Amino acid sequence: MKFCSNCAAPVVKRVPPGDSLPRWVCDACGEIHYQNPKLVVGALPEWEGRLLLCRRAIEPRYGYWTLPAGFMENDETAGQAALRETLEEAGARIELLVPFSLISVPYVNQVHLFYRARLLDLEFNPGEESLEVALVEEAQVPWKDIAFRTVGLTLKHWFADRKSGTYGFHAEDILPR
Amino acid sequence: MKFCSNCAAPVVKRVPPGDSLPRWVCDACGEIHYQNPKLVVGALPEWEGRLLLCRRAIEPRYGYWTLPAGFMENDETAGQAALRETLEEAGARIELLVPFSLISVPYVNQVHLFYRARLLDLEFNPGEESLEVALVEEAQVPWKDIAFRTVGLTLKHWFADRKSGTYGFHAEDILPR
Numbered sequence A, B: 001m002k003f004c005s006n007c008a009a010p011v012v013k014r015v016p017p018g019d020s021l022p023r024w025v026c027d028a029c030g031e032i033h034y035q036n037p038k039l040v041v042g043a044l045p046e047w048e049g050r051l052l053l054c055r056r057a058i059e060p061r062y063g064y065w066t067l068p069a070g071f072m073e074n075d076e077t078a079g080q081a082a083l084r085e086t087l088e089e090a091g092a093r094i095e096l097l098v099p100f101s102l103i104s105v106p107y108v109n110q111v112h113l114f115y116r117a118r119l120l121d122l123e124f125n126p127g128e129e130s131l132e133v134a135l136v137e138e139a140q141v142p143w144k145d146i147a148f149r150t151v152g153l154t155l156k157h158w159f160a161d162r163k164s165g166t167y168g169f170h171a172e173d174i175l176p177r
Helices: A078-090 A149-164 B078-090 B149-164
Strands: A010-014 A023-025 A038-047 A050-056 A069-071 A094-105 A110-119 A130-136 A170-173 B012-014 B023-025 B038-047 B050-056 B069-071 B094-105 B110-119 B130-136 B170-173
Touching: A038 A078, A038 A094, A038 A149, A050 A078, A069 A078, A078 A094, A078 A110, A078 A130, A078 B094, A078 B170, A094 A149, A094 B078, A094 B094, A110 A149, A149 A170, A170 B078, B038 B078, B038 B094, B038 B149, B050 B078, B069 B078, B078 B094, B078 B110, B078 B130, B094 B149, B110 B149, B149 B170
Parallel strands: A038 A110, A094 A170, B038 B110, B094 B170
Antiparallel strands: A010 A023, A038 A050, A038 A069, A050 A130, A094 A110, B012 B023, B038 B050, B038 B069, B050 B130, B094 B110
């Protein structure tokens, strides 16, 4: 059972008039509680051809490796989210370049966005959500221990583009295996 | 006053342990109700150098012109959202090309994403949310009556890129005036 955040009455899931999808509707106050996908924003912090990866100290995927990334917050831009997450998870200061990948993950209602970025110095340190942080070249990427498919895909594109000499923008979808 | 959607107890806004921002927290069941930006996804449907615009039949900005766009829904990809909104608002069938603009609008907690697209035929018709739909060339764009700043910015980039012969990808922020 779920309740209305405005008036605490029980809500029911049904298609509102004029709509085509079921929503959580409050019959007491009339509020329709829409649910929408969330943006996960991160960065590809580069230093001389190597990228900064974090090993997760939290679930999901405790102990696996990821790029610094997290849920975008209200009151910030996507770029600010990438800077904030990189500072929080890797203790690293970066300069953002341009968006590099945009990946829809509909089965978890998320869209992941990663920016190319330049690491400003080597004074990084794992934050509370990371066990360790490491600068890795392509041969050192722990491919079998990458936390999320969007991160693996983004890393593959980045190393391939680096080899080709031209960085593209990669828009894709990830569907259930 | 706001209430917990899980247990109907009143929630309070405060910084949870280990966090840095105030959240709506339920002390009865422990749930933290995060709030995150929403993605608005749309298309730039082209036909021989002209773009398809819709005049809004709903608030906000009733009577003003926009590109077909709307809130991305759960269970769909960003591309599916662009196709769906174009069909709903303009009755138009399109083929999506690539993402063209990604604009953060932090003061309304939104990120707007527009795709380049090719109109498949001229059988378009205004949906319930549009008063009319029109294919316009640059000189016909009602610049003073554009509904949203992200749409005006995206249109300006598109016509400029078309003239230059190269379509880019435009990542920007819009801040309060």
